[in-house]
Amino acid sequence: MARFHPLQVAAVDRLTDDSVALTFAVPPALREDYRHSPGQHLALRRTVDGTEVRRTYSICSAAPAPDGEGPDTLRVGVRLVEGGAFSAYALKEIAVGDELDVMTPAGRFTLEPAAGLYAAVVGGSGITPVLSIAATLLAREPQARFCLVRSDRTTASTMFLEEVADLKDRFPERFQLVTVLSREEQQAGLPSGRLDEERLSALLPALLPVQSVAGWFLCGPFGLVQSAERTLRGLGVPRARIHEEIFHVDDGTTAGPSIPAPVHSTVTARLDGRGGTWPVQDGESLLETVLRNRADAPYACKGGVCGTCRAFLVSGEVRMDRNFALEPEETDAGYVLACQSHPVTETVELDFDR
CATH class of the missing domain: 3.40.50.80 (Nucleotide-binding domain of ferredoxin-NADP reductase (FNR) module)
Structure with missing residues (x-):
């Protein structure tokens, strides 16, 4: 399971007028946790006015060799987004020595080296x-x-x-x-x-x-x-x-077909070896339902882009509002984005551990 750990900022490098690279120091005890494949990303977390904000940024540094130690540093690129709650903070406030909550690497936009x-x-x-x-x-x-x-x-x-x-x-x-x-x-x-x-x-x-x-x-x-x-x-x-x-992605670029939701739905979710069953409130996504009961449910963007909330649909049927993260072979195999999924059947079962 992906988890957050506090990591110290080791360097802040200005790349352009509107972008920076942040380098995090990874202590020896966490280096295996932050071992990553080339192309994966990190979710960074902060609290703004009492609200938790998460944003994902891709790792730009080379991945460690499979037979070597995990990385001692991680570097990500951050570009300023107009009105961005995290990118403006990264460009204007983050300094060397600060500690940020950094999730362990995730993502499947990867390439394992081959000829x-x-x-x-x-x-x-x-x-x-x-x-x-x-x-x-x-x-x-x-x-x-x-x-x-x-x-x-x-x-x-x-x-x-x-x-x-x-x-x-x-x-x-x-x-x-x-x-x-x-x-x-x-x-x-x-x-x-x-x-x-x-x-x-x-x-x-x-x-x-x-x-x-x-x-x-x-x-x-x-x-x-x-x-x-x-x-x-x-x-x-x-x-x-x-x-x-x-x-x-502009809001409203792609939406799933309109399918009436059942009057009462429940979601059963397995997460980090433990399961639970909870009612789905009107209009909320399955991720929101799980988060109300399990704060450790994985997510980052909530926009169908990063894929952090990927889960296997064990049973039932869902409608995804949009999907910009899963490859066709993943959806064909039964994976969904919990942040974009709404129940179509009265019961839905998800497995975040697969």
Whole structure:
């Protein structure tokens, strides 16, 4: 089970005018707890005016070797979100020496290093998990190559410029970088403009053999990720090779079908080896029901994006409002997002431990 631990801030590095990288020191006793796969994220927690606020941020540092010790530090990237309760605090107030509640790593937007050609299309802060994926892959697997297509507004707004440049210097024959700026002309390279479906359909086949790529990693705003997925499917890439993580979703972008809820519903949930059964109040999600009775239920964003609240649907039927975290094979296998799930049958059983 994912758990929070207080970790000390070891470094605060300004990346751009509106983004920082936070480095946390991991004490020896917790290093195995914070062992992570490349591409996973951390949930950070604070209390604002008596209300608990959680936000997830992807780990940008390379993952530890499987046969070595767990990490002694963890680094995440944080970009300012207008009106953000946590990002503004991170940029303006967090200082070295502060302690923050940090959840153990979670997420399935990951790549275990293996030989082959891999590629990513990212926008803005979507570089964060892909930086960890690429750095880990190239360092561990000498027969791997990685192509990164990144989109940003301007050079000044581009996160992790130095870290990506370091990958180019260390792996010049195996790391390919293509940068597209939407609001600034470059002296060399591609013309400015958004990476829409039309541009991607022309660009990607010119860069690499699209159908020979072992894994595509799409990360960033909803529009870019959807455009990239449609492009790849149109170019014949199997859905199983496409992995997505959405960072920004406008409310109301996608909603599940309207299915009348039963008058009285109960949810039975197994969590950390213990179970319980509770009535579902009118309009609340299954996660909200469980949280009223088990404060240790896992969650972070509550927006259907991070996947922290993933649970296995043992029995019953639910309606999910939206899903931007689970892959099709996960939903086909019976997994749901508890934060987006509402009961359709009178009884529903969830297992958070699977």
